[in-house]
Amino acid sequence: MSHHTHEQLAEEAKKLIAEYLYKIDDMKAKERTKIPPQEMPAQDPEIRSHNLDEVALGYTMEQARIEAMRCLQCVKKSCVDDCPVKIDIPRFINHVAHEEYDQAVGVIKEASLLPAICGRVCPQETQCQANCTVGKALKDVDKSVAIGRLERFVADWERATGKIAIPEIKPETGKKVAVVGSGPAGLVVAADCRREGHHVTIFEAFHKLGGVLRYGIPEFRLPNDIIDKEIDVLKAMDVEIKTNFVVGRTRKLTDLMDKDGYHAIFVGTGAGLPMFMGIEGENLVGVFSANEYLTRANLMRAFDKGHADTPIYQSKNVAVLGGGNVAMDSARMAKRLGAENVYVVYRRTEVEMPARKEEVAHAKEEGIQFSFLQNAKKILGNDKGRVKEMQCVRYELGEPDASGRRRPVLIPNSEFILNVDTVIVAIGNGSNPLISQTTPLLNVNKWGNIIVDETQKTSVNRIFAGGDIVLGAATVILAMGEGRRAAAAINKMLAEEIEKEKTAMN
Amino acid sequence: MSKILFKKQLSKDVYMMRLDAPLIAEERSAGQFIILQLDDDYGERIPLTIADADTKEGSITIIFQVVGKSTLQLSEKNVGDIIPTLVGPLGKPTHIDNFGTVVCVGGGIGVAPLHPIAQALKKAGNNVITIIGARTKDLIILEDEMKNIADEFILCTDDGSYGRKALVTVPLKEICERSPKPNMVIAIGPPIMMKFCSETTRPYEVFTQVSLNTIMVDGTGMCGGCRVNVGKEIKFVCVDGPEFDGHKVDFDNMMARLNSYKELEREAHSCFLEQEIKDKEALR
Numbered sequence: 003m004s005h006h007t008h009e010q011l012a013e014e015a016k017k018l019i020a021e022y023l024y025k026i027d028d029m030k031a032k033e034r035t036k037i038p039p040q041e042m043p044a045q046d047p048e049i050r051s052h053n054l055d056e057v058a059l060g061y062t063m064e065q066a067r068i069e070a071m072r073c074l075q076c077v078k079k080s081c082v083d084d085c086p087v088k089i090d091i092p093r094f095i096n097h098v099a100h101e102e103y104d105q106a107v108g109v110i111k112e113a114s115l116l117p118a119i120c121g122r123v124c125p126q127e128t129q130c131q132a133n134c135t136v137g138k139a140l141k142d143v144d145k146s147v148a149i150g151r152l153e154r155f156v157a158d159w160e161r162a163t164g165k166i167a168i169p170e171i172k173p174e175t176g177k178k179v180a181v182v183g184s185g186p187a188g189l190v191v192a193a194d195c196r197r198e199g200h201h202v203t204i205f206e207a208f209h210k211l212g213g214v215l216r217y218g219i220p221e222f223r224l225p226n227d228i229i230d231k232e233i234d235v236l237k238a239m240d241v242e243i244k245t246n247f248v249v250g251r252t253r254k255l256t257d258l259m260d261k262d263g264y265h266a267i268f269v270g271t272g273a274g275l276p277m278f279m280g281i282e283g284e285n286l287v288g289v290f291s292a293n294e295y296l297t298r299a300n301l302m303r304a305f306d307k308g309h310a311d312t313p314i315y316q317s318k319n320v321a322v323l324g325g326g327n328v329a330m331d332s333a334r335m336a337k338r339l340g341a342e343n344v345y346v347v348y349r350r351t352e353v354e355m356p357a358r359k360e361e362v363a364h365a366k367e368e369g370i371q372f373s374f375l376q377n378a379k380k381i382l383g384n385d386k387g388r389v390k391e392m393q394c395v396r397y398e399l400g401e402p403d404a405s406g407r408r409r410p411v412l413i414p415n416s417e418f419i420l421n422v423d424t425v426i427v428a429i430g431n432g433s434n435p436l437i438s439q440t441t442p443l444l445n446v447n448k449w450g451n452i453i454v455d456e457t458q459k460t461s462v463n464r465i466f467a468g469g470d471i472v473l474g475a476a477t478v479i480l481a482m483g484e485g486r487r488a489a490a491a492i493n494k495m496l497a498e499e500i501e502k503e504k505t506a507m508n
Numbered sequence: 509m510s511k512i513l514f515k516k517q518l519s520k521d522v523y524m525m526r527l528d529a530p531l532i533a534e535e536r537s538a539g540q541f542i543i544l545q546l547d548d549d550y551g552e553r554i555p556l557t558i559a560d561a562d563t564k565e566g567s568i569t570i571i572f573q574v575v576g577k578s579t580l581q582l583s584e585k586n587v588g589d590i591i592p593t594l595v596g597p598l599g600k601p602t603h604i605d606n607f608g609t610v611v612c613v614g615g616g617i618g619v620a621p622l623h624p625i626a627q628a629l630k631k632a633g634n635n636v637i638t639i640i641g642a643r644t645k646d647l648i649i650l651e652d653e654m655k656n657i658a659d660e661f662i663l664c665t666d667d668g669s670y671g672r673k674a675l676v677t678v679p680l681k682e683i684c685e686r687s688p689k690p691n692m693v694i695a696i697g698p699p700i701m702m703k704f705c706s707e708t709t710r711p712y713e714v715f716t717q718v719s720l721n722t723i724m725v726d727g728t729g730m731c732g733g734c735r736v737n738v739g740k741e742i743k744f745v746c747v748d749g750p751e752f753d754g755h756k757v758d759f760d761n762m763m764a765r766l767n768s769y770k771e772l773e774r775e776a777h778s779c780f781l782e783q784e785i786k787d788k789e790a791l792r
Contacts, residue, residue, distance in 0.1 A: 207728050209548050209593040217726075246509075246595040248728055252531050275744060276732040285737055285761050287768045294731035302725065303550055311552035311578055312725075313769040387764030434729050435747050439600075 005367070008043040008059055015040060015064035022071055026099060031074050035139050040069040042151055042360075047367035051337050054221045054305055057364055058122070063101075066155040070099035072136055073147045080133040081149060086483035089113040091130055091149055098152055106156045111167065115193050115235075116186070116482065118161060118228045121154025123219060124479045125358050144359070161231055168238045172199035177496045180205060180264040182249045182437070185213025186478045187270035187469030187485035189232065192241050194489030195266075200496060203242040203264075205249050210301065213272050214470075215478070217301035218293070220331050222338070223361075250440040259464060265499070266492045269452060269460070269467040270485065273475055274434030278427055279323065283381030288315060288389030292324070292332045292428035299335050317341045317424035321392055323378055324348065324428035325355040326475075330362060332426045333370045344370050345420065349377045349397055354407045375399070375410065379417060381425055392420045430475045437471070449474065458488035466492060510544075510594040512587050513567055518649045521574040522617060523583050524559070530566030532558070532596045538624040539602030539719065539751055542568065543727045544582075545593035552578045555724045555746075557621035558597060568596075571620035571649065598727045599750045602717075606633040608691035611683055612658075613676050613705055614640045615697020619650045621719055622696045623657075629694075630657045637690065638662065639679050641697075645670035676701065677708045684712040692717065695754060699763045706754030716754040720745050723768060736762050 022029070022037060043059040044050070050057050061069065073095040081091040090109050097106035110117045124130075130149045131137060137146030160166055179195040181188045184206040196202045210216055212229040237243065249255055249271075258264045276291030278284050295314075298304040302312035320336040322329050325348040333344045346365070348355060351374045355362060366372070375397045384390040396416035399408040433450035445453045445461035451474055452467040454460055460467050468484030470476055514526035532542060536558050545551040560569035574580050585591070602625050610629050614622040619640050630636045638658035642648045643666045655661045662679045663671030672679070676697075683690055693716040695705035702718040709716045725731040727746045734745035737758035743749065 207595065208726065209545060209595075217730075246593050248595060248598065251597055251728075252535060252595070272730075274729050275747070276730075278732075278735075278742060285735060285742065285758075285765065287764050291732035294725055294733045297725050297731050302552070306550070309550045311547070311550055313552075313772040315768065316772070386767075387761060431730075436729055439747070 005044070005046060006041060007046070008062075011041055011043045011065060012062045014038075015062060015068050018068045019064045022068065026071060029071070031139075034072055034074055035136055037068060037072045039072065039145050040065040040148060040151070042148070044364070047364075047369075050222065051334075051368040054338060056225050057222050060158050061151055061155045066098055066152060067101065069148050069152060070095045073099070074135050076135045078135065080135070081130040081147075084132055085113075085130045086479045087113045087486060089130075089153075094156065095147065095149070095152055098156060103156060103159045107160045107167070110153060110156060111169075114482070115169075115190055116232050117153050118157035119186070119215060119224060119232060120479055120482070121150050121152075121157055122224050122228075123215075123477075124150055125477055126150035127359060129479070161228075166231065166235055168235060169193065169197050171197055171239060174201070175199040175496065175500055177201065177266070177500070178203070178262075178264045179492060179496075180249075180258045180262075180267045181270065182255070182267060183207075183213055183270040183272055183469070183471075184211040184233075184243075185270055185272045185469060185481060186215060187272075187481040187488075188213065188268065189236065190482045190485030191268040191270065191468075191489045191492070192236055193239065194486060195268075195492055196236070196239050196241050198493045198496070200265075200493075201242070203244060204236070205247040206243070206245045207248045208301065209245050211243065211245065213270075217297040218328070218331070220296065220300055220335050221305075222334065223331065248436065250436040255437055255441045255444070255465065256462070265464065265496060267465045268458075268485070268488050268492065269437055269465065269471060270469040270481070271434045271437055271471045273431035273470040274436075274450070275432040276427065277430045277432055279378060279429065281378060281380050283383055283389070284427070286381055286383040286389050287387050288317075288423055289381060289425045289427065290315065292322075292328045292426055293431065295332055295426050296328070296335060299339065305335075305339060314339060315424055319343045319345075319422040320424040320426060321345045321347050321378070321420060321422040322426045322428055324430075325350065325357055326428065326430070327357045327361055329426075329428035330357045330365050330370075332428050334365055334368055336424070336426065337368055337370060341424070345373050345422070346370060347373045347376050347378060347394065347420070349375065349410045350407065351375060351399065373420075377410075378425070389423050389425055392422050392425060393417055394420050431470070433471060433474070457491035458484055459491060464495075510591045512585055512589050512591065513565070515585070515587055518571065519646050521583075522571065522647070522649055523574070524569060524571045525582075525585075526562070526565070526567045526569050527591065527594060528566060529568045529594055529596075530563075532594070533561040533563050533566050533568050536561050536568065536597035537601030538604065538628040539621070540597035540599045541621075541721075541727075541750060542570065542594060542596030543598060543724070544570075544591050544595075546578060546581055546585075546591065548592045551593070553593075553725055553727065554578050554582070555598070555721060555727060557719070557721070559620040559623055571617065573617045595727070598746060600748070602628065602751060604628045604632050609635040609637065609688075611637045611639065611680065611690045611693045612654075613680055613693060613695040613697070614638070614654070615676055615695075615701035616642045616647055617649070618695075618697030618701070618719075619648075619654060622694065623650055623653055625694060625696075626654065626657050635659050637683060639664070639676050639683075641665065641674075641676035641701075643667065675704070677704050680705060681708050684709055684714055690714055693754075694719075699759055699766065702754060702757075703759035703763075706757070706759070710755055717751050718754040718757060719750045720752060720757070720762065721750065722762060723766060736765075
């Protein structure tokens with residue numbers, strides 16, 4: 003894919019505006035599907051692989067309007083069906099097409115609190131954009147209306163105006179809600195419960211808010227500034243924030259209710275212990291979990307070598323094990339930190355990779371090398387216990403497995419050596435054991451994930467949970483969806499109690 | 509955020525501080541640790557054992573040795589200064605019970621985390637034998653505190669400048685040879701000392717518990733940087749530990765992992781020192 007500059011794409015869109023604007027409300031579906039899909043402007047790959055600035059630059063106003071005009075405003079709204087938080091997508095897109103951005107913001111915010119984040123990190127191609135009528139008509143999901151990019155455009159527009167709307171808050175109820183963890187699920191719960199007039203406290207173990215949005219997703223994909231702005235909204239809503247507070251350790255979960263008087267708790271502690279391959283050499287110096295590598299680089303700012311006290315491993319040749327978004331983030335971060343060769347080693351092929359297509363494409367442009375149908379067999383160290391090289395094996399694709407993906411089959415005697423000094427393991431996380439270790443009454447499944455009912459309620463009264471601690475490793479938007487559901491259940495429970503208390507008083 | 513309430517230099521590179529931390533003081537038990545950070549944007553997270561706590565004052569005591577840039581900066585803080593990030597108590601508390609005779613072996617700065625454990629063991633009715641050791645006299649800390657708890661107290665230095673001239677493993681071996689042998693050994697100190705304590709007790713089959721201080725980032729079970737081989741399993745010091753069966757810990761791997769960033773740290777430390785010297789010269 004050849005790189006088009008921001009200027010080229012902007013120029014192109016201006017011409018298209020001249021061509022289509024006069025008939026904006028007067029086009030047949032067929033004509034709309036002929037409007038060229040708008041490419042996301044991005045930093046030049048050669049330049050961006052050496053900096054941490056955001057890769058995707060965002061649509062220009064003309065690009066956004068052109069892209070919005072591609073939407074058929076169909077009655078079916080399959081995009082809305084496939085959105086975990088049910089944003090009224092056609093309606094907000096129609097506002098974009100008509101240059102009514104503040105109205106577009108309003109529509110999105112009816113359903114989603116964090117559009118600047120979702121617009122950037124949601125896997126739209128498997129959600130809202132998967133069954134888009136335009137994509138279907140053009141027989142290419144990549145040509146679906148770029149809903150995510152439009153959502154981002156709208157959110158960025160709002161931020162640029164400098165007046166982010168603070169949601170309305172109902173009169174104080176006197177009820178207290180504790181939110182444990184400030185990742186995507188927790189942020190949504192905090193906002194939704196506060197809007198109902200409850201006092202909300204967020205407890206965060208780290209010194210900064212955002213959870214995986216901050217420590218996991220790199221700056222080049224989701225700038226910290228955007229997370230800060232979203233959190234500023236919560237602060238403006240008078241959500242109380244306690245950082246450096248490890249619920250389970252600094253205070254037992256149940257003590258928050260028994261001693262501190264919280265009426266409901268939401269547990270959104272996120273992903274836990276990183277998984278490793280279980281192969282020889284995995285504890286050698288130079289083998290990292292993606293969690294550790296990314297946390298050092300992102301949260302602890304180790305990329306800023308001149309300022310940060312937290313060190314990061316100096317690598318020349320890096321192997322990243324895994325094929326998800328976290329693997330892409332790790333690989334691209336390693337490149338930015340100065341690695342010469344970065345290999346993504348994946349057991350299956352590109353088609354089966356769980357990573358978003360866009361991330362894979364970006365990684366390729368940045369010179370990340372993909373080693374498909376290969377896997378690590380053992381990691382070999384030197385006399386100082388440091389990674390010297392990695393022995394790999396080759397696979398071929400066999401019959402489809404339960405997930406429908408073709409199962410990789412080991413090719414016998416296919417061992418070969420990959421010359422690497424660093425191995426980053428990005429094959430997922432287990433659950434965080436802290437809460438369950440210290441809260442014996444809380445039911446968890448055999449993987450340690452908290453068991454909840456359809457309202458996100460746990461086995462303990464007044465305690466709800468959602469996000470990765472329930473789902474295992476999932477996505478930002480699914481966590482937000484769970485947070486939304488939990489908040490609704492908490493609000494309902496508290497409203498009923500308030501009602502009862504009122505009746506009792508009379 | 510926590511204020512420094514008290515500071516004292518215990519030996520050449522070792523400092524004691526009391527920090528304002530009412531919640532941690534209330535919740536902590538022997539064996540647990542905290543993580544602190546001197547700058548919220550660029551600071552490094554330093555795990556340190558809680559040496560003591562005072563629930564009345566709402567404070568915890570930390571004892572640390574200057575080993576790199578961050579601990580040097582911490583040592584330069586004074587009473588009234590603020591530490592922006594302090595989080596804890598982390599790790600599992602020590603399992604305290606009446607085991608019978610317990611030998612508490614502390615090496616160098618390791619005496620600091622050992623003290624509350626020895627204290628709790630004594631309180632639980634154990635016969636506590638304490639061995640504390642250091643390279644040289646100046647590096648001995650908490651001598652009186654440990655002596656006060658112990659039913660039997662042995663002090664040694666590598667160079668013989670104070671107490672018995674021996675490594676801590678020598679009296680430990682003698683005690684293991686007694687009849688009856690001790691019921692348990694708790695060894696805390698530099699990795700190499702814990703390794704050799706474990707090797708000393710292995711032939712006598714005396715359960716030996718060690719407390720590991722590995723590289724850590726979050727300290728809450730997320731990053732996996734603290735992992736160690738224990739027996740055939742990978743364990744995470746921050747949530748499975750910090751205490752493990754010393755006979756099962758792969759100390760050689762742990763020591764290699766502790767050195768992951770040695771070069772970089774040495775560089776940072778010397779750059780920082782050079783800058784300090786320059787700054788001081790500029791002031792003159």
